[in-house]
Amino acid sequence: MLVFKKEPSEYVRYSTCILGFFSSSFLSAHQRLFLMAGRMETMEYEDGLKILEELTTNAHQIQERVLEDILKRNAGTEYLRGFLNGQADKQLFKRNVPIVTYEDLKPYIDRIANGEPSDILLADPITQFFLSTGTSGGQPKLIPSTAESFEQRMLEPTLEDLVMKKHFDGLDKGKTMCLFFVKPEIETPSGLMAKFFTTSYFQSNSFKNGSAKICTSPIDTILCLDNKQSMYCQLLIGLLQRDDVVRIESIFVSVFARSIKFLIDYWKDLCSNIRTGCLSDWITDPGCKNAVSLILTGPDPELADSIEHICDHKSWEGIIKKLWPNAKHISSIITGSMSQYISLLESYCGGIPLVSPLYASSEATFGINLKPLSKPFDVSYTFLSNMAYFEFLPVNKASREKAQELQFNNTVSEKASIEMTKENGNVEPVDLTNVKIGQCYEVVVTTMAGLYRYKVGDILKATGFYNNTPQFQFVERQNVVLSIDLDKTSEADLLKAITNAKLFLDPLGFVLTLCSSYTDTSSTPGRYVLFWELRMKESNDFPKLDPRIMEQCCSIVEESFDFTYKSLRKSNIIAPLQIRMVKHGTFDALMDFYVSKGASINQYKTPSCIKSEEAIKILNAGVIGKFFSPKTSF
Structure with a gap:
């Protein structure tokens, strides 16, 4: 039976005869929540809701304790020792430990995968690696996992x-x-297995003894x-x-x-x-x-x-x-x-x-959707404060776009524009409970499994709070863009433009089922190319393509892009956008290609922007119609 107390440091206490511990008061918040995770199948409904209230009400205290536990355990590792000199000091951590990407940690992870001890990066032994590509088709990343971090x-x-x-x-x-579905696991030279998180979860006793039963x-x-x-x-x-x-x-x-x-x-x-x-x-x-x-x-x-x-x-x-x-x-x-x-x-x-229902990655679980009846485009996720230590880098997309616009119009010099961009980039991260509603952030995680101030690559927008815990909408993946020249079209920008075209198609009875894109620079000037698969709303038939309708779609997409794109189009630095219509089954072939290259069918995402020449060939093989934007001025 779970017992809840008012103090944030006393979340739960299990019967000592079950756990074999004298009292959970001797355990850290992180350890208690870890133990809780391992026995959730015995939890009653009301108890679980109370835990959720504790996690969201005492988010700041829990986050502080999570970081404290991570540093106490890992401060002596080769990686952190170079920044902390063995001290488990939270302020020293924030001042000295750099914010990094996977490429910064890759040398350490590769050494462990090749047989060196785990303690060059984390104190606990790594039990497996999770495979993560970030976007489908990329070079797989190896994300360390421990028995405790997985169970948590x-x-x-x-x-x-x-x-x-x-x-x-x-x-x-x-x-x-x-x-x-599962994918085959890969054995690293160290003997540790690398697999997708979903595969590991479906193989686990937690799944077999829990969700699998229903x-x-x-x-x-x-x-x-x-x-x-x-x-x-x-x-x-x-x-x-x-x-x-x-x-x-x-x-x-x-x-x-x-x-x-x-x-x-x-x-x-x-x-x-x-x-x-x-x-x-x-x-x-x-x-x-x-x-x-x-x-x-x-x-x-x-x-x-x-x-x-x-x-x-x-x-x-x-x-x-x-x-x-x-x-x-x-x-x-x-x-x-x-x-x-x-x-x-x-x-x-x-x-x-x-x-x-949730927002998670191979690196960590971030949050859950507390309003499951929200419309799909309105979904926000409430972060779970015990899953990792979270920081947030403010992102000011509007400022970057303004700098590009001023430079394009020669209102400011290129040097001044670069300085504006740098100033926008040199921002300090904020903690979980200090985010501001309406602000966009890039999420940074520190985990017990050896990721320290690690940029996941996701841009989120703070939309509100539940108790003292912020809620976020997913905006886009960082650096997933189409670009010919100075233009930088993000994944979110592209999806917004395509959504506007969908609104035009909907009254006509057309459904855009799948889409992707790439920048075609085989000729000068280069252009954006969109691959679309359509069907009729009332049947699975392929619609009859009216060139005027499709050209209008091209124009709607272009009109939805930002000032920089439209200025470059007007100057003929970017050629008119093209939509290539593909036959049914083409995107299935694309998925088969990525799965054959190692992607997990569970975690597969149709790439918004394709870089692989092989993948582009697959889509081009299915093309049954090409349409260009007729627009010449904006």
């Missing part, structure tokens, strides 16, 4: 589940249709390394138990969009399996076959007829609600680059709420 992150799924149960009734009276997908189908067989069997079992499904879940919404395409291609085979009671011969994975055989125990022609009646229509509008009528919400990350899938999913879900 198991608190987040339980808190997330508590929030969902607060807003949706009846979630404990049914099952979750999960669409989860998933329609048996663990053997999730752990199957053949993603196609895994997808087929998870969907089959989800359909067999369709009346029991009260929620549907994937890590990223891109996986869910992929599963709908898979259903379109395979629903007849799935119905045949259900009708005959026999699994398709091409499913050869022993774990999948055995798992399905325990559920597909005989013919069910009535269920097969029901599913066939739903799927055998030209329009798949509302298909998810029709196939899983008792589903109360769809849980999947839909912010950031995932937002391009929102209109597609809304057309399929039939009014089932889309919930973006």
Whole structure:
């Protein structure tokens, strides 16, 4: 049983006969919260909500204790010793330890991966590395993880589940249709394994003894390394138990969009399996076959007829609600680059709420969505103060754009513009509870697992507070841009421009399902190129392309860009923007390419901007129409 006290230093106390400790008063806040994470399956609903209140009310005290614990444990490591001289001093840490990127820590991480002791970077032994690319297709990063840091992150799924149960009734009276997948792990020269965080989580006892028990997908189908067989069997079992499904879940919404395409291609085979009671011969994975055989125990022609009646229509509008009528919400990350899938999913879900439950990365868990019924574009995440020590670098995008505009108009010299940019960049980070509402920040984390003042690369906007803890909207990935000359078009700028074009297409019955971009500099001047995949709102058919409509889309996108882009276009330094329409299945081929290169299907994000020549060739191979912006002045 958990006991809560008023003091922020006394969060919880477990029965000493269970834990074998004399009293939690001898433990740090970080250690108590770690222990709490390991036994969340025994927590009662009200207890969990109290923990959430403690974490958000006493955020400052918890953050101070988290940093203190990290420094006490790791101040003597080779990396920190050079800055702290062995002292666990928080002010010395903020004054001397530099804010870094992965490239700064990579030499230390590589040494550990190649066999040197973990204590060159952190005191505790590294038990595994998490693979992270930041954006799909990049060179994988190795993010250190310890047994304690991994177990600590198991608190987040339980808190997330508590929030969902607060807003949706009846979630404990049914099952979750999960669409989860794993990737093969990689052994480093040291013998430590490197894997995606989601793979490690699905392999863990925390998952097997917790969430897996209410998933329609048996663990053997999730752990199957053949993603196609895994997808087929998870969907089959989800359909067999369709009346029991009260929620549907994937890590990223891109996986869910992929599963709908898979259903379109395979629903007849799935119905045949259900009708005959026999699994398709091409499913050869022993774990999948055995798992399905325990559920597909005989013919069910009535269920097969029901599913066939739903799927055998030209329009798949509302298909998810029709196939899983008792589903109360769809849980999947839909912010950031995932937002391009929102209109597609809304057309399929039939009014089932889309919930973006959390904000996390391979480096750390950051926050959860305390208002799951928020519209996808309004989602804010409340940071969890015990997960890491957080700092925030103020980002003033408007100031940078103003400097570019003044320089372009010769109002200030290039030197003055550079100085303005430098001044904007030389800012001091602020702590978690000192952020200002409305300000954009780049998030910086310090973790128990050896990341110190580490820039994750995400830009967030502070939108409010819950108790004493700030809430943030995800804005964009840092440095994900299109650029020809002086122009710097960010991921957020690009998504905003495309959203404006979607508003133009919507009354025409067109749905933009997927998109990406790159800068084409094969000729002079260079231009922005957008790859789009469209379908009709009332069916899965490809629309008839009217050149005038598509040219108008090109113009709308360009008009949405900033002053610098439009000025360079006007001066013919940038050529007219081009939209290349691709046939259905082209973006599936792109995803297959990145997965074949090592990306996780769970963590795959369609790149907003593509750098890989191979990936560009894949998209160009699917092009069925090219359209240019006719606009000549802005």
